[in-house]
Amino acid sequence: MGEVIVVTSGKGGVGKTTTTANLGMSLALLGHRVALVDADIGLRNLDIVLGLENRIVYDLVDVVEGFCRLKQALIKDKRLDGLSLLPAAQTRDKSAVSPEQMRNICAELAREYDYVLVDSPAGIEQGFRNAAAAARRAIIVSTPEVMAVRDADRVIGLLEAMTIREPELIINRVRPAMVRRGDMMDIDDIIDILAIELLGVVPEDDAMLVSGNRGEPAVLNGSSRAGEAFRHIARRLRGENLPLYDLERPRGVLGRIRRLVGVERG
Amino acid sequence: MSGARERLGKVLRGLAGWARGAGWRGRPSGLLARERLRLVLVHDRTSTSPGLLEMLREDLIDVISGYMEIDRDGMEVSLSRASDSVMVVASIPVIRVKRQASGVGC
Numbered sequence: 033m034g035e036v037i038v039v040t041s042g043k044g045g046v047g048k049t050t051t052t053a054n055l056g057m058s059l060a061l062l063g064h065r066v067a068l069v070d071a072d073i074g075l076r077n078l079d080i081v082l083g084l085e086n087r088i089v090y091d092l093v094d095v096v097e098g099f100c101r102l103k104q105a106l107i108k109d110k111r112l113d114g115l116s117l118l119p120a121a122q123t124r125d126k127s128a129v130s131p132e133q134m135r136n137i138c139a140e141l142a143r144e145y146d147y148v149l150v151d152s153p154a155g156i157e158q159g160f161r162n163a164a165a166a167a168r169r170a171i172i173v174s175t176p177e178v179m180a181v182r183d184a185d186r187v188i189g190l191l192e193a194m195t196i197r198e199p200e201l202i203i204n205r206v207r208p209a210m211v212r213r214g215d216m217m218d219i220d221d222i223i224d225i226l227a228i229e230l231l232g233v234v235p236e237d238d239a240m241l242v243s244g245n246r247g248e249p250a251v252l253n254g255s256s257r258a259g260e261a262f263r264h265i266a267r268r269l270r271g272e273n274l275p276l277y278d279l280e281r282p283r284g285v286l287g288r289i290r291r292l293v294g295v296e297r298g
Numbered sequence: 299m300s301g302a303r304e305r306l307g308k309v310l311r312g313l314a315g316w317a318r319g320a321g322w323r324g325r326p327s328g329l330l331a332r333e334r335l336r337l338v339l340v341h342d343r344t345s346t347s348p349g350l351l352e353m354l355r356e357d358l359i360d361v362i363s364g365y366m367e368i369d370r371d372g373m374e375v376s377l378s379r380a381s382d383s384v385m386v387v388a389s390i391p392v393i394r395v396k397r398q399a400s401g402v403g404c
Contacts, residue, residue, distance in 0.1 A: 178338070182335060185342060211328065213326070214325055215327045216328050218328065219330045221332050225336060
């Protein structure tokens with residue numbers, strides 16, 4: 033039996049979909065079978081991030097309504113063995129699926145796959161409840177901003193009232209130089225305030241935008257710092273006992289020189 | 299030894315940060331963000347609105363004014379979180395205690 037994990041945040045635009053895509057790919061790179069479920073019905077984007085948008089024939093709602101079998105709707109990623117996407121419907125809305133139906137679909141997927149990652153829509157309404165319904169674990173994505181952390185706190189409260197054991201936090205788009213000069217909230221402060229387990233931190237990285245443009249998640253790009261952070265988080269997610277990814281670790285000869293002379297990009 | 303070096307580094311970085319940005323512009327905005335977040339979460343988690351606190355403040359003034367003269371402008375009423383519980387913290391400067399209490403109970 034595989035694990036069903038929901039990726040959620042409350043606030044929109046903090047990187048849920050990017051996180052789902054990158055963690056899914058990282059787990060597949062590690063040799064796991066992974067199913068990604070886009071639960072953002074009406075506003076699907078996971079297909080774009082993965083570069084699979086041209087291969088969609090059926091979607092989640094088609095499966096629910098019995099127009100096709102689950103296997104027919106799953107898109108297999110040709111770059112990576114073991115990675116599949118169940119796309120959301122684009123022309124329907126959140127009420128097209130019930131929590132019970134989500135539970136059934138995820139249970140069926142969990143029989144075939146080691147990990148089922150459900151990409152939740154923003155908000156705390158039915159779309160979020162559907163996405164979380166089938167999950168036993170939850171990953172909360174936040175950025176180090178007051179607005180995002182506040183919404184994360186709300187979502188943590190709601191998840192704890194559901195059947196989710198301890199939610200785990202990913203802090204995305206961290207800018208170490210800004211943290212150092214005190215213009216960005218400290219990771220420890222956020223953890224302390226939310227009283228939640230920290231799964232990982234991801235640095236702000238221009239490569240993320242480029243990978244979005246190309247439909248190639250950053251974990252496939254060896255030189256992307258954020259990609260490296262996501263690969264690291266995936267290993268922690270599957271239970272490896274690793275310390276947190278070090279955002280400050282200098283990379284390459286140039287990085288070491290920069291650190292020595294105290295010039296760093298922020 | 300490395301502990302001392304780390305601490306020194308931290309102090310130096312802190313000073314550098316202060317000199318670069320925060321120093322003359324006031325507190326670093328990261329700290330401000332943290333304090334605003336703490337406060338708003340106290341309200342979110344207890345489902346109380348800042349307006350409710352304002353009403354409490356007015357009522358406190360009424361009650362206390364029966365016993366002593368207080369400095370309304372210097373008065374502060376806030377919620378604060380101590381690990382698992384929430385506290386109402388009121389700081390009420392007293393100007394003069396009245397000789398004859400005219401409180402509700404008298």
